[in-house]
Amino acid sequence: MTVPFLDFKSQYLAIRDEIHAAMEKVMENTAFAGGPFVAGFEEAFARYCGCRHAVGVGNGTDALWLSLMALGIGPGDEVITVPNTFIATAEAISICGARPVFVDVDSRTCNMDPNRLEGCLKKGKAPLARAVIPVHLYGQVAEMDPILEIAGKHGLPVIEDACQAHGAEYRGRKAGSMGETGCFSFYPGKNLGAYGEAGAVVTDNDAMAENMRMFRDHGQSTKYHHGIIGWNARMDGIQGAVLSVKLKYLESWNQARRSHAHAYNRLLSGIEEVTLPYESEDGKHVFHIYAIRTKQRDRLMAHLAGKGISCGIHYPVPIHLQKAYQGLGLGPGSFPVAEKCAEETLSLPLFPELTEEQIEGVADEISRFYG
Ligand SMILES: Cc1ncc(COP(=O)(O)O)c(C=O)c1O
Structure with a gap:
């Protein structure tokens, strides 16, 4: 798949x-x-x-x-x-x-x-x-x-x-x-x-x-x-x-994204090494991106890629560590939380037309990776 x-x-x-x-x-x-x-x-x-x-x-x-x-x-x-x-x-x-x-x-x-x-x-x-x-x-x-x-x-x-x-x-x-x-x-x-x-x-x-x-x-x-x-x-x-x-379709597409995100949450909730996206009760998250966090991010991403599952990283280098912004003189350690996000975050496939079978396939491969 x-x-x-x-x-x-x-x-x-x-x-x-x-x-x-x-x-x-x-x-x-x-x-x-x-x-x-x-x-x-x-x-x-x-x-x-x-x-x-x-x-x-x-x-x-x-x-x-x-x-x-x-x-x-x-x-x-x-x-x-x-x-x-x-x-x-x-x-x-x-x-x-x-x-x-x-x-x-x-x-x-x-x-x-x-x-x-x-x-x-x-x-x-x-x-x-x-x-x-x-x-x-x-x-x-x-x-x-x-x-x-x-x-x-x-x-x-x-x-x-x-x-x-x-x-x-x-x-x-x-x-x-x-x-x-x-x-x-x-x-x-x-x-x-x-x-x-x-x-x-x-x-x-x-x-x-x-x-x-x-x-x-x-x-x-x-x-x-x-x-x-x-x-x-x-x-x-x-x-x-x-x-x-x-x-005209935005609300229904957003609803589909939310329900796919919640399906991922259910399927991944037992994996200790994975932190699921936090959803605040103060609003409605529309899951442009479904980003999990894990210390084994790069290895997990490579494993999924090997199984035909494409993921993304949003974003691998925080702005203060980009070459273009070297002039600001801000080195590693300036913004520890943002830097940790950059190291651990992995965006799983998510779009309104994603099928239940695809979601289950992605979750199964993640479970398999963690044994
Ligand atoms: C957070 C954020 N700001 C700004 C932009 C810039 O938008 P555009 O690519 O349409 O110029 C993007 C687009 O990816 C974005 O994600």
Whole structure:
């Protein structure tokens, strides 16, 4: 039995006719860059997230960057985030000219630890901080209430990196709807994935939404009249149309992911060497990634690969230990929890179309590995 890490094809085949019809409409209307199909998706996605605005952009990295730009963050500023995330979170900060300051994570969730955020601010470790970016890693929302409270006490806006958390919830609120902005990636493998690159920022802040709409379109609100220096960070019409179709299925796909995750939990719960993903009672985890932890991670991964089961590691090197961030001067031991996550975490195959047989096959091989 082979079990892929992701399977785009079976999902595509299930919605093929709808997708083709939606794409054909874009072509018939020649609405390729921005336009009505992007606007239609923005309206539906804003409603879904419970926000006043959604601004469609080129990808999730753009969404983070535009949020920071709209807050006026630039050279000389610091932005607080976590070290165990995809590089884009830190890149967006750096590309503005600001400096990322990391705080370590909660060992159960691998999400920003509010106590460490408070400690960082109290001890003056980020005197030039202008914003905080918690990451909702693997599809579970960070502890937003304490994070918002601590950031608020210090006058810092919160940008949610919700690139892995489409539809996740925290105390009844949707991921992305709690901070000043929420940033989404629609990279194909995401819970809501485009057929190419796409992203969005959601916000209730009218002025920021207006600024980001101008910024993504060369700073213009009227053609060839440029009020600010912007960039090209628009979403394609085809992606808007595809995402509008797929958004209708997001809740049921997330439900399928949750039930597969719970099936893995049941089947793996007896294995002492494996720590199962922690699921907070404060919200709804949407399992973009099902990550177990084990000290024998590399050997287990190789064993599974030998049996045709593809896994992933999210992420093998924390940002402060990446060559690109050597300039920060942060060596091993700076963020012990994040570093331990990087050593032990293993992402098992998880996608809505995964079958019971595949889940059992993966769990059987893991059990066999541990004897
Ligand atoms: C946590 C996180 N932030 C940001 C991004 C960047 O999104 P994109 O690849 O669409 O630019 C990703 C995408 O993988 C992500 O997982």
